[in-house]
Amino acid sequence: MSIHLIKPSNRKTTAPKTLVSRDCGPAGCEIDWLTSRRVAADDDIEAFTSFSLEQGWGDGLPLIPPTDARVRMILSENDRYPDELIARMPDSSECTVEKIVINAVMAGAPADSLELIIAAIEAIAEPDFELYGVNATTAPVYPGFIVNGPIRDALHIPYSDGCAGGVATRANAIGRAIRLIMRNVAGQVAGVTTQTTFGSPGRLGGLLMGEWEEKSPWAPLAERRAGIVGNAVTAFSTMGTMNILDTTSSGAHAFLEMIGKSVSYAGANCYSPSMEYAEMTIGINPICADIIAKELPTIEDVQEILWNCAAVPADWFQALHRDQLAAQGRIRSDGRVYATPEPKDMILFVCGGLGGLHALGLHSFGSSLAQTRQIATATPASAVQAAE
Amino acid sequence: MALIKVLDPTARRMDDDASPGPDAGALAGKRIGFRLDQIWRCWDWISESWAEKMRNAGAEVSFWRSTNRSGEEGEAQNQSLQAWLATIDIAVVGLANCGSCTGWTIRDAIAAANAGVATTAIATRNFEDFAHELAARGGRSGLRVHVLPYPLNELSREEVDPVAQAYFAGLLEVMGGSLTAEEKAA
Numbered sequence: 331m332s333i334h335l336i337k338p339s340n341r342k343t344t345a346p347k348t349l350v351s352r353d354c355g356p357a358g359c360e361i362d363w364l365t366s367r368r369v370a371a372d373d374d375i376e377a378f379t380s381f382s383l384e385q386g387w388g389d390g391l392p393l394i395p396p397t398d399a400r401v402r403m404i405l406s407e408n409d410r411y412p413d414e415l416i417a418r419m420p421d422s423s424e425c426t427v428e429k430i431v432i433n434a435v436m437a438g439a440p441a442d443s444l445e446l447i448i449a450a451i452e453a454i455a456e457p458d459f460e461l462y463g464v465n466a467t468t469a470p471v472y473p474g475f476i477v478n479g480p481i482r483d484a485l486h487i488p489y490s491d492g493c494a495g496g497v498a499t500r501a502n503a504i505g506r507a508i509r510l511i512m513r514n515v516a517g518q519v520a521g522v523t524t525q526t527t528f529g530s531p532g533r534l535g536g537l538l539m540g541e542w543e544e545k546s547p548w549a550p551l552a553e554r555r556a557g558i559v560g561n562a563v564t565a566f567s568t569m570g571t572m573n574i575l576d577t578t579s580s581g582a583h584a585f586l587e588m589i590g591k592s593v594s595y596a597g598a599n600c601y602s603p604s605m606e607y608a609e610m611t612i613g614i615n616p617i618c619a620d621i622i623a624k625e626l627p628t629i630e631d632v633q634e635i636l637w638n639c640a641a642v643p644a645d646w647f648q649a650l651h652r653d654q655l656a657a658q659g660r661i662r663s664d665g666r667v668y669a670t671p672e673p674k675d676m677i678l679f680v681c682g683g684l685g686g687l688h689a690l691g692l693h694s695f696g697s698s699l700a701q702t703r704q705i706a707t708a709t710p711a712s713a714v715q716a717a718e
Numbered sequence: 719m720a721l722i723k724v725l726d727p728t729a730r731r732m733d734d735d736a737s738p739g740p741d742a743g744a745l746a747g748k749r750i751g752f753r754l755d756q757i758w759r760c761w762d763w764i765s766e767s768w769a770e771k772m773r774n775a776g777a778e779v780s781f782w783r784s785t786n787r788s789g790e791e792g793e794a795q796n797q798s799l800q801a802w803l804a805t806i807d808i809a810v811v812g813l814a815n816c817g818s819c820t821g822w823t824i825r826d827a828i829a830a831a832n833a834g835v836a837t838t839a840i841a842t843r844n845f846e847d848f849a850h851e852l853a854a855r856g857g858r859s860g861l862r863v864h865v866l867p868y869p870l871n872e873l874s875r876e877e878v879d880p881v882a883q884a885y886f887a888g889l890l891e892v893m894g895g896s897l898t899a900e901e902k903a904a
Contacts, residue, residue, distance in 0.1 A: 334786060334791060336789055337789050337790040337791070338789055338790070339788070339790050339793040341792075341793055364725060366725040367725070367726040368724070368726075369723065369725075369726055370722070370723055371721065371722060371723075371724045372720070372722075373719065373722040374719055386728070387727050395722060395724045396724050396725045397723065397724055397725070398725065419729075420821075421731055421852075421855035421856055422731045422856075423730050423731050424729055424731075428725075429727060429728075432725045432726075432727040433727045436727060457788065457792065458788045458792070460787055460792070462787075462821050462822070462825060463787065463818035463821055463822065464818075465821070466818050466822075466848075467816070467817035467818035467821070468817040468818075469817070469818075514727045514728045514729070515727075515728065515729045517730070517855060522851060523851060524817060525845070525848055526817065603756060603757050604755070604756065604757040604816075604818070604819065654756075657756075658756070697787050697788045697792070698788065699788050699789060
């Protein structure tokens with residue numbers, strides 16, 4: 331038996347950083363640093379939304395026309411050069427600050443969310459996130475994001491009631507901006523560059539939530555994963571959101587058993603023969619986290635128990651499935667197949683309302699490994715210019 | 719209604735090599751490599767069948783199996799792929815039979831084609847357009863793609879073997895390969 335352990339690689343994206351002037355503000359500048367093609371469109375939201383669909387730019391929801399002035403406004407409130415290359419996407423297309431800002435404008439994302447969006451794009455462009463497979467697959471997978479640090483409140487990123495969707499906040503526009511970048515730059519277009527059989531609501535507005543650090547008995551996720559204290563974003567792939575109800579359990583072990591058994595089912599991607607490993611992201615509500623932590627003080631203990639429960643007996647699988655799993659060495663000496671190679675691959679964070687009673691299962695694609703990035707602090711270009 | 723100018727939010731690579739790459743030519747004496755995966759047993763069966771015909775035609779056949787593409791294993795896979803490509807003259811790369819596996823099939827086929835290896839990607843019917851789309855987006859719009867029927871992996875070995883037989887001549891045509899009279903007889 332040879333279990334394939336998840337060992338992150340040393341590969342990093344090596345996008346070159348080019349530099350130009352930052353003299354462009356909302357009023358424009360003598361030299362035009364914005365290099366995107368200009369296209370004539372009607373100055374009307376409804377007409378522009380229809381136009382964007384004709385152009386293959388849109389997602390069907392209303393869009394704000396990305397005029398020069400709007401794009402320059404966001405640039406002026408940040409400290410980024412428009413032609414700075416942030417990442418190369420799966421087909422080697424260049425994701426520059428300019429393209430990010432144009433899509434952010436269209437989605438209605440606030441100017442002060444730019445550094446979060448950039449960090450999110452950097453995270454999913456890392457080779458280990460395996461965006462190539464995430465984009466192309468028949469699965470409904472999409473990148474989800476967990477935000478840590480004070481930026482959660484500054485950008486109204488939800489981490490309590492309804493954090494996985496439905497809260498009225500402009501953070502939804504940030505999630506949508508990332509989705510538009512996925513569509514317009516990373517090339518995730520259903521039926522064209524992605525073969526997703528069913529898709530997901532998350533492919534429209536994204537999944538952007540915070541960790542309720544103040545209610546967590548453990549260190550913040552980004553600190554545990556990458557030693558980052560403060561503003562950070564963790565990108566993970568998810569097949570959607572799965573709810574796990576438990577109104578009955580009493581005690582840490584009982585809750586964890588219920589969660590572990592629930593996320594581990596035969597048709598989950600973690601048992602796909604195409605990939606020999608997977609991670610599993612799980613949101614634990616603050617009430618449950620508190621109960622668990624009273625019995626299990628370290629997060630490693632929690633991961634260990636959860637991991638032991640997130641497995642299924644090999645004989646639950648039909649022969650053809652079982653044969654493939656056996657050939658990959660995934661059936662362990664106890665006769666079970668585990669959802670993830672090791673306890674560390676259970677990625678846990680605290681979120682959700684104080685009503686408790688539910689956990690949030692976020693199944694990964696498999697080969698796509700979660701990435702955590704620090705979020706830079708933006709200094710408005712106008713302040714930089716004044717200082718100079 | 720007033721007209722305004724808006725900025726194009728899209729980005730796409732602009733370079734393209736529309737060439738299909740070199741023909742495979744006569745198979746005798748050539749080193750032919752089959753790129754396999756670990757999900758489609760039908761592709762294992764078909765590649766075994768085709769490999770036997772190619773060996774009978776005087777070719778030397780090797781196999782390389784794609785497994786995990788992230789983490790340290792992914793890094794090792796990339797190195798292993800490059801090393802394997804250096805040992806072959808002709809690459810038969812499959813199987814594009816789902817979304818991500820079409821993605822990785824085409825990605826590896828482009829790597830082979832860019833290395834100067836005579837390359838043909840193998841796709842099933844429902845992923846043919848997708849394979850061409852990804853090849854174009856990967857900068858090799860002229861990549862050769864040989865198409866098998868769909869569904870395929872759902873069939874038994876007894877049903878797949880005739881497919882392998884029936885689609886071998888088409889493979890030779892797409893890859894620009896040829897057999898001598900003696901090889902055809904064999």
